[in-house]
Amino acid sequence: MRPWAAAILYAVLGAITFVVCFPLLWAISTSLKPKEEIFRWPPTLWPENVTFEAYRELLFGSSVASAPGAGVAPSAYFLTWFGNSIIVSVGSTLISITIATLAAYSLTRFRFWGQRSVPYIAILGYMVPSVIFVFPMFLTMVSLDLTDTLFSLILGYVCITLPFCLWLMWAFFRGVPIEIEEAALVDGASRLQVFRQIVLPVALPGIIAASIFSLIVSWNDYLFGRVFMNSMENLPLTVGVMHFFDGTHVDWALMMASSVLMTLPMAILFGFMQRHLVAGFGAGAVKG
Amino acid sequence: MTDVVMQGLSKSFGSNTVLKALDLRVPSRQFVTLLGPSGCGKTTLLRLIAGLEKATAGEIRFGDRRVDTLPPGDRNIAMVFQSYALYPTMDVARNIGYGLEVRRTPKAEKQEKVGAVAKVLEILHLLGRKPKQLSGGQRQRVALGRAMVRRPDIFLMDEPLSNLDAKLRAAMRGELRRFHLDLGTTTVYVTHDQLEAMTMSDLVVVMNEGVVQQIGTPEDVYGKPANLFVAGFIGTPPMNLIPAQLRNGVLTVAGTPLPIPIPPGAPTELVVGVRPQDVAIVEAGSPGAIPGKVWIVELIGSERLIEVELAPKLRVIAEVRATHRAAIDDVVAIRPDPAHLHVFDPATGQAISL
Numbered sequence: 312m313r314p315w316a317a318a319i320l321y322a323v324l325g326a327i328t329f330v331v332c333f334p335l336l337w338a339i340s341t342s343l344k345p346k347e348e349i350f351r352w353p354p355t356l357w358p359e360n361v362t363f364e365a366y367r368e369l370l371f372g373s374s375v376a377s378a379p380g381a382g383v384a385p386s387a388y389f390l391t392w393f394g395n396s397i398i399v400s401v402g403s404t405l406i407s408i409t410i411a412t413l414a415a416y417s418l419t420r421f422r423f424w425g426q427r428s429v430p431y432i433a434i435l436g437y438m439v440p441s442v443i444f445v446f447p448m449f450l451t452m453v454s455l456d457l458t459d460t461l462f463s464l465i466l467g468y469v470c471i472t473l474p475f476c477l478w479l480m481w482a483f484f485r486g487v488p489i490e491i492e493e494a495a496l497v498d499g500a501s502r503l504q505v506f507r508q509i510v511l512p513v514a515l516p517g518i519i520a521a522s523i524f525s526l527i528v529s530w531n532d533y534l535f536g537r538v539f540m541n542s543m544e545n546l547p548l549t550v551g552v553m554h555f556f557d558g559t560h561v562d563w564a565l566m567m568a569s570s571v572l573m574t575l576p577m578a579i580l581f582g583f584m585q586r587h588l589v590a591g592f593g594a595g596a597v598k599g
Numbered sequence: 600m601t602d603v604v605m606q607g608l609s610k611s612f613g614s615n616t617v618l619k620a621l622d623l624r625v626p627s628r629q630f631v632t633l634l635g636p637s638g639c640g641k642t643t644l645l646r647l648i649a650g651l652e653k654a655t656a657g658e659i660r661f662g663d664r665r666v667d668t669l670p671p672g673d674r675n676i677a678m679v680f681q682s683y684a685l686y687p688t689m690d691v692a693r694n695i696g697y698g699l700e701v702r703r704t705p706k707a708e709k710q711e712k713v714g715a716v717a718k719v720l721e722i723l724h725l726l727g728r729k730p731k732q733l734s735g736g737q738r739q740r741v742a743l744g745r746a747m748v749r750r751p752d753i754f755l756m757d758e759p760l761s762n763l764d765a766k767l768r769a770a771m772r773g774e775l776r777r778f779h780l781d782l783g784t785t786t787v788y789v790t791h792d793q794l795e796a797m798t799m800s801d802l803v804v805v806m807n808e809g810v811v812q813q814i815g816t817p818e819d820v821y822g823k824p825a826n827l828f829v830a831g832f833i834g835t836p837p838m839n840l841i842p843a844q845l846r847n848g849v850l851t852v853a854g855t856p857l858p859i860p861i862p863p864g865a866p867t868e869l870v871v872g873v874r875p876q877d878v879a880i881v882e883a884g885s886p887g888a889i890p891g892k893v894w895i896v897e898l899i900g901s902e903r904l905i906e907v908e909l910a911p912k913l914r915v916i917a918e919v920r921a922t923h924r925a926a927i928d929d930v931v932a933i934r935p936d937p938a939h940l941h942v943f944d945p946a947t948g949q950a951i952s953l
Binding site: 488490491493494495496497498499500501504508509512513515 | 649650651670671672673676677678680681682684685686687688689697698701702745749
């Protein structure tokens with residue numbers, strides 16, 4: 312590449328990186344500032360006095376005794392919300408992946424009515440924005456008496472993640488040659504052994520890619536949590552942290568510290584799974 | 600000692616009939632090749648024997664054991680696939696040993712057997728590798744090892760050499776033949792390559808459109824083709840098939856009588872078959888030779904192919920020594936070797952024995 316072309320390329324990439332990273336850096340910076348410094352003008356890019364007060368309050372409870380009669384401070388719920396978010400995103404992902412994997416396998420391996428159209432109908436369903444589903448689904452939850460339960464959120468997330476997971480796994484299984492399964496059958500393996508020992512290991516990159524997709528969607532969701540849930544102790548993290556806003560003030564330090572902590576699990580997951588993710592989406596892209 | 604007997608075996612996919620009431624016996628310990636053009640049903644037949652397809656009608660027996668109702672794993676067969684079908688996530692040792700693993704063979708015994716097979720196939724140094732780290736020839740060997748390790752009653756091979764380059768293919772032909780002689784396992788081998796069929800087989804089963812055309816030794820199918828299909832399919836360059844007439848009991852090709860006695864009762868319209876190697880080019884006007892004009896001359900190494908036009912749209916190929924010179928449009932004559940003539944009834948396609 313010519314030097315000036317490289318310079319332009321790096322300039323563009325640098326600008327994009329800055330735009331993407333700046334909010335995250337700003338959040339980290341703000342979360343480490345004492346309250347007085349947050350609103351100082353001109354703002355400091357990096358805190359002059361680093362404090363972990365916001366993190367301490369979120370993780371180990373409020374240091375400021377709440378005024379009598381003021382009830383429990385929202386920050387006291389942080390760990391509960393965090394737990395809720397983990398339960399619903401892991402739960403919905405497990406269900407989504409199990410159904411998607413089994414369904415995609417049968418769609419590519421067995422002959423039955425609708426075999427060809429199901430994956431396309433699924434991807435079409437995925438293209439409908441979830442805002443359109445959320446109220447009909449809420450009414451369904453009401454009639455099932457499931458509102459304000461973590462289970463209702465799990466069901467909701469399964470509904471929005473399953474179509475794409477199914478599509479991804481379907482594209483993946485289509486690329487797995489049937490001969491290796493036949494070879495295993497001739498070797499004496501049962502159908503179940505073939506699936507567990509031959510098919511699943513081959514499909515692992517696809518399963519990981521679909522899982523990460525499903526985890527991110529359900530972890531980051533705000534809409535379903537906002538509509539389905541109302542008790543403080545049942546909120547997912549995304550909805551819960553909005554309680555750091557109230558009519559009179561916004562606790563930016565808590566807000567930003569929560570955001571940073573909320574990003575951590577996904578960032579760690581990405582770090583470990585990146586390699587598989589690329590392989591999984593790559594397979595889907597080529598074969599789909 | 601396991602022979603394979605198929606009786607009245609039919610297979611249809613929807614309205615498409617691939618095998619038509621096929622009867623075939625593969626004798627024990629023999630190397631039998633199913634040979635035919637693509638779509639002739641040879642692979643389907645192999646998959647029926649393996650149990651990967653269910654027959655529409657008929658039965659299959661291994662010895663006196665009826666197997667067409669058994670799943671593939673209970674038939675004690677091993678199969679080598681065209682694509683090798685190695686398990687991509689397992690290393691070579693586990694690929695070879697997987698059949699023993701699912702049969703719960705003790706670990707020590709399994710390792711010993713895998714090691715023994717790997718030694719024979721000269722792939723001991725590859726046991727820790729994954730299939731994608733192997734070359735085509737090495738994958739081929741692993742696939743063979745996986746088939747050999749279980750000591751199956753029957754080997755089934757579906758065009759196992761077709762993905763190898765020409766040189767390796769020639770070498771593997773010899774090796775497969777040696778393995779078969781050493782192990783003595785009944786083998787059913789599918790190919791569309793007549794060279795493989797001729798060089799490796801005890802018996803060749805020539806198939807076309809779901810029907811067995813001829814079963815015989817390589818010498819038989821080459822030297823005594825049972826019908827027009829076999830005559831035209833076996834041999835390179837293919838046999839010349841020339842329309843001929845019977846006039847007053849004398850076989851006549853392009854107006855020239857040939858001194859061949861034809862049994863009584865033969866139809867008056869016939870097809871004469873003669874291999875290019877059995878056609879001599881002689882001087883025009885030689886007695887008993889059919890006159891013609893050289894159409895094209897092709898040198899193929901030690902031989903030369905001379906195509907002679909006897910009449911409009913009636914051409915015969917002669918394979919002669921490369922030293923034989925001929926030019927396009929030379930006036931020559933051909934003389935088929937009467938000892939190597941084949942005569943067919945064009946209505947039925949069947950050979951008429953002379």
